[in-house]
Amino acid sequence: MPELPEVEVVRRGLASWVAGRTVADVQVLHPRAVRRQPAGAGDFTARLTGTTLGTAQRRGKYLWVPLAGTGTGFSLIGHLGMSGQLLVQDPSVPDETHLRVRLRFADGGRELRFVDQRTFGGLAVEEAEDGDPEGTPVSIAHIARDPLDPRFDDEAFTAALRAKRTTVKRALLDQTLISGVGNIYADEALWRTKLHYDRPTATLTRPQAALLLASARDVMTAALAVGGTSFDSLYVNVNGESGYFSRDLDAYGREHEPCRRCGTAIRRAAWMNRSSYFCPRCQRVPRARSGG
DNA sequence: CAGTGGCCCTGTCTGC
């Protein structure tokens, strides 16, 4: 379940393994993997072949690699979805079961493979937002900066958060408000801040909002330092290696286990067709609201 | 316009 730290690990891998290399050949093995390419797989392949890859960039959970060689302003953009992997593999390694896209390079070295079991992720070649010095692809111009971005505006975020008429976990997962936070790190940030996931954002005090942001930033920074979170082989870096943060999680996936702060059993609640993990003692349910 | 919720997708696990 790649969130910001996991995607950043992949970005670094791409920056060190594929930057500066020229694409010799592209294979799309599953059309759904390039469904965001409006003109289809043939167009994707044509736009990519012969280009030279630049240094991978990231915003939230999106990655993009600027392309040079056949004109400017285009990037290879990717999202890993839930189960996507970008692997840098020796050509002799047998194809993975869920291999969706393969890029071979002119140097004949290790190839780039997009592997995705559930195909929620995907790749596309896309033009940059007009006049954007960072070369942000058009389709992700609406994605907010993430808390590890030096240009993230803390004051603007906390003000926008408190102005929202929604609940706090929903807001954390809203990628137009703050990007890179998924279910795992949302639960972790809420646990650290002692906030219940259904707490109305409008009731947050300024210090609570600031602490929530600091907690999200802290937990993702800590996860990044140990290579991200992974529970199984579904999430790996470009070399197929797992991160170690799962052992440091305080809430997510810890149903029935004692809260590391107060000892109360962590509870799992059904929420928005997924799960929320929280400590029922540290993170009290908000008072009932009238209306929606 | 802002907020809400259905849907996409497949492998793994559990229960009958």
Add this chain to the structure above:
DNA sequence: TGCAGACAGGGCCACT
């Protein structure tokens, strides 16, 4: 053993 259903869940988009 086989089958059905729950579950994992980010982001898009139709709807209110």
